[in-house]
Amino acid sequence: MYDGETFIDERQEILDLQKGLKEIDIKIFNMFYYESKLIKDIAKTLEITESNVKTKLHRIRKKVRKMAKGELR
Numbered sequence: 001m002y003d004g005e006t007f008i009d010e011r012q013e014i015l016d017l018q019k020g021l022k023e024i025d026i027k028i029f030n031m032f033y034y035e036s037k038l039i040k041d042i043a044k045t046l047e048i049t050e051s052n053v054k055t056k057l058h059r060i061r062k063k064v065r066k067m068a069k070g071e072l073r
Contacts, residue, residue, distance in 0.1 A: 020067055025060050028053060 031037040
């Protein structure tokens with residue numbers, strides 16, 4: 001079973017990982033994962049190309065994975 005405390009711990013861990021990201025990367029991450037926005041909508045909102053959003057998402061995922069493993073500080 002999933003309890004509220006586990007959710008808070010995981011949310012805090014994600015917030016800590018976001019501290020290593022640029023402001024625009026945090027916006028893209030939050031819009032995609034928490035607001036469930038489509039790539040085209042993110043691109044329109046941030047006034048960047050869809051390919052730029054896709055590239056940034058790829059790099060964000062890679063960086064967050066490394067940070068979670070402790071490979072980056």
